Amino acid sequence: MEAADALAPAAKRSAGRRLADLFHGRPRLQVGTLLAGPLGWLVIGYIGSLAVLLIAAFWSVDSLSGEVNRALTSANFDTLTSDSVYREVAQRTILIAAAVTLTDALLAFPIAFFMAKIAKPRTRGLLVVAVLMPLWSFYVVKVYAWQTMLSSGGIVNWALDPLGLSGPGYGTTAVWLVESYLWLPYMILPIYAGLERIPDSLLSASEDLGAGPGTTFRRVILPIAFPAVVAGSIFTFSLTLGDFIAPSLVSPDTQFIGNVVYDNITTNLPLASAFATVPIAVMVVYLMIARRLGAFEHL
Amino acid sequence: MLRLGVAITLAFIYVPLLVVAIYAFNGGNSIEWPLPSLTTHWFSVAIQDHGAQQALLTSLKVGAAATAIALVLGTLASIAVGRHRFFGRETVSFVIILPIALPGIVTGIALSDTFTQVWGISLSLFTVIIGHATFCIVVVYNNVVARLRRVSGSLEEASADLGAHTWQTFRFVTLPSMQTALVAGALLAFALSFDEIIVTLFTIGAGQETLSIWIYNNLFRTTQPAIVNVVAVLAVLISILPVYLANRLTREEGGAGGRGAGGGTEARAETAAMP
Numbered sequence: 001m002e003a004a005d006a007l008a009p010a011a012k013r014s015a016g017r018r019l020a021d022l023f024h025g026r027p028r029l030q031v032g033t034l035l036a037g038p039l040g041w042l043v044i045g046y047i048g049s050l051a052v053l054l055i056a057a058f059w060s061v062d063s064l065s066g067e068v069n070r071a072l073t074s075a076n077f078d079t080l081t082s083d084s085v086y087r088e089v090a091q092r093t094i095l096i097a098a099a100v101t102l103t104d105a106l107l108a109f110p111i112a113f114f115m116a117k118i119a120k121p122r123t124r125g126l127l128v129v130a131v132l133m134p135l136w137s138f139y140v141v142k143v144y145a146w147q148t149m150l151s152s153g154g155i156v157n158w159a160l161d162p163l164g165l166s167g168p169g170y171g172t173t174a175v176w177l178v179e180s181y182l183w184l185p186y187m188i189l190p191i192y193a194g195l196e197r198i199p200d201s202l203l204s205a206s207e208d209l210g211a212g213p214g215t216t217f218r219r220v221i222l223p224i225a226f227p228a229v230v231a232g233s234i235f236t237f238s239l240t241l242g243d244f245i246a247p248s249l250v251s252p253d254t255q256f257i258g259n260v261v262y263d264n265i266t267t268n269l270p271l272a273s274a275f276a277t278v279p280i281a282v283m284v285v286y287l288m289i290a291r292r293l294g295a296f297e298h299l
Numbered sequence: 300m301l302r303l304g305v306a307i308t309l310a311f312i313y314v315p316l317l318v319v320a321i322y323a324f325n326g327g328n329s330i331e332w333p334l335p336s337l338t339t340h341w342f343s344v345a346i347q348d349h350g351a352q353q354a355l356l357t358s359l360k361v362g363a364a365a366t367a368i369a370l371v372l373g374t375l376a377s378i379a380v381g382r383h384r385f386f387g388r389e390t391v392s393f394v395i396i397l398p399i400a401l402p403g404i405v406t407g408i409a410l411s412d413t414f415t416q417v418w419g420i421s422l423s424l425f426t427v428i429i430g431h432a433t434f435c436i437v438v439v440y441n442n443v444v445a446r447l448r449r450v451s452g453s454l455e456e457a458s459a460d461l462g463a464h465t466w467q468t469f470r471f472v473t474l475p476s477m478q479t480a481l482v483a484g485a486l487l488a489f490a491l492s493f494d495e496i497i498v499t500l501f502t503i504g505a506g507q508e509t510l511s512i513w514i515y516n517n518l519f520r521t522t523q524p525a526i527v528n529v530v531a532v533l534a535v536l537i538s539i540l541p542v543y544l545a546n547r548l549t550r551e552e553g554g555a556g557g558r559g560a561g562g563g564t565e566a567r568a569e570t571a572a573m574p
Contacts, residue, residue: 020464027383030465034379035391038372038436042394046433049409056412068416107311110304118301129542134312136538137319139494140515141531145315148322153331155318181315184308234400242402245496245515258404258497265408265501273412279402287400291393299396299441 050280057274061267068269076274086260090278093257096176097240101233103180104187108232112188113221116195117203131188139182143246146178150250174250179240186239187232190298194228195221230290231298237286241279316535323528330524345529354513361424361509362492365431369488370481372432373439378473380440381447382455392444398434406434407501414502423504430502431495435488442484443477450476486545490538510534 023030058072080086115127134142149155156167168174198221206216244258257279264272290296326336345351373395380391398406410430414420454476458468496511503509508516510530517527 016466017464020466023465024459028385031379031383031385034375034383038376038379038440039391039394041372042398042433042436045429046398046406046409047394049413050405052413052417053405053409056416107304107308110301111308114301114305130309131312132542133535133538134316135494136490136542137316137535138511138514138531140496140511140518141319141527141534142315144514144518144527145319145322148330148332149315149318151330153329155332158332181311184312188308238400238402242404242497244404249518258402261404261408262500265411269412269416272408276405276408280405283401283405287393287397296389296392296396 053273053276053280056270057277059270059273061270066267076271079271080274080278085255086275089255089260090257092172092254093241093279094282096172096179096256097237099176100179100183100240101187101236103176104184104236105191105229105233107180107184108187108191109225109229112191112195115192117198117200128192131185131192135185140245142182143178143249146174146181146246147249150174150177170253171251172254175247175254175256178246178250179236179243182243182246183236183239186235187229190228190232191225194225194231194298198224227294228298230293230295234287234290234295234299238279238283241282319528320532320535323525323532325525325528328524341523341525341529344523345526345533348526350508351510351513351526351530354508354510357424357508358493358510361427361431362489364428365435365492366485366488368428368432369435369439370485373436373484373488374443374477374481376436377440377443377447381444382452392440395437395440399437403434403495403497404501406430407498410498411501421504422502424507426502426504427499427507427509430498431492434495434498435491438488438491439481439484442480442487446477446480483545486541490541 023033055072057076058074060069060071060073060075061067062069111127111131115124115131119127150167150170152169154167160166168177202220203216206220211219242258244256244262247254247256247259257275261272261276264275321334322330323341324337324339325334325341326338327334376391376395379385380388407430410426410433411422414422414426420426455468455472458472463471494511496509496515499509499512500515503512514527514530517523
């Protein structure tokens with residue numbers, strides 16, 4: 001009350017106060033005002049840009065002048081469907097994204113479970129920081145580290161040599177490793193938060209009813225944590241799907257969707273836009289499934 | 300078994316970072332392992348590098364501007380979704396998540412198409428800031444929505460019942476309850492912007508460099524490879540402070556608010572809200 005009196009002396013009804021009265025008891029007006037800025041930005045700025053991208057996919061480039069011709073044509077999509085190279089690139093990228101997602105889920109689950117259910121508060125705090133930390137070091141540098149490590153005279157070959165083995169070198173395997181590395185924290189954090197929501201009593205109950213650790217994991221933990229895994233997978237999958245820097249550094253001879261889009265942006269913007277609709281379509285389907293599985297509450 | 304899994308994952312995360320740090324002291328000119336000799340020479344070179352200094356300044360500017368925009372827009376949206384029921388509420392959260400759920404390359408090319416082909420504005424730091432703000436909104440939004448979910452709306456109702464008007468309720472009830480969530484969200488948004496490179500490459504003007512792009516460009520200048528590692532090491536060292544702060548802020552809130560275990564859970568949910 002003190003604060004209220006200090007701010008708005010009854011004698012002086014400021015414009016702000018009158019505006020406040022206007023909002024009072026009008027929830028629709030409140031929601032509308034609150035959302036005008038953010039939705040205006042995102043719908044006009046972002047969704048609008050996506051719409052432009054979709055339209056630009058139907059433009060073409062004049063082969064002589066290199067100018068963008070805005071007459072609508074499906075030529076880009078004809079090229080993308082008839083030339084098998086594009087299909088292979090798309091398939092390879094989607095497969096890698098799926099492999100990375102699976103790898104990250106497998107790597108993330110044990111540590112997330114340990115953090116959520118076993119570690120003492122102190123250890124848990126340290127582990128959270130340990131998992132967050134890599135997000136603060138440069139993405140480019142992490143890719144560069146792997147480029148160094150996987151080079152022929154690099155640390156991976158040096159470590160494997162005494163065992164009579166050698167590392168994967170540059171190529172698709174390297175892309176799988178690097179992408180799994182880059183996006184792992186994005187998988188650990190949602191799973192950790194999801195597991196933390198499971199009450200300990202539920203696990204004890206399962207044990208009391210005679211379930212072994214394996215059964216408890218399969219029938220209790222996994223079903224509850226699954227939406228969180230799906231939430232994490234949105235990031236691992238999407239981030240791999242669009243990456244072109246890691247592939248260009250550790251797999252210079254193989255192309256991924258991102259490389260093709262980036263390489264065409266200056267010479268053939270319409271074709272680049274057309275190929276960029278592939279990850280959009282894939283992600284829209286992915287997001288719709290993820291939403292059904294309840295992943296959005298775990299984002 | 301479980302501990303083995305934890306150890307493998309931690310090793311996987313930290314070995315490459317360790318390699319980055321060791322290579323910062325590379326005395327040779329190649330990336331051969333083991334290193335022929337060690338030197339601290341590159342640290343003084345990196346600190347005095349004019350290009351790196353400029354790029355750092357650019358990154359700070361872009362990060363600050365994008366974070367400021369994201370803070371305002373993210374907070375407004377989170378109050379709407381967290382405190383009101385309305386038709387299309389789920390669609391709103393979908394639209395906010397979209398810029399981070401779609402690959403950076405899609406966001407990059409869509410914005411670049413629109414800026415150059417529709418608005419006819421040339422690419423600059425301004426366009427980078429717009430791009431960054433777009434995907435930073437979700438970080439602030441997630442943090443604040445998570446907080447609003449924990450703090451009961453009845454406090455705001457009580458405030459209104461006691462005669463406070465809309466602004467007063469916001470200023471003295473809503474805002475204090477989400478203060479730390481705002482700080483944590485801002486830090487994460489800034490970090491996201493600072494590290495971003497893909498959207499940046501598509502929206503930045505010719506000749507301009509953020510620190511990420513400076514590093515990227517310098518990877519290919521092989522005469523001084525270790526300088527990149529030095530910049531990376533310095534960036535990680537500097538980032539320890541905000542990581543620590545963000546973690547502490549969200550945790551302290553749990554204790555100070557007297558919400559005990561519940562507050563603790565909230566802190567972790569917010570840490571995890573980083574996409």
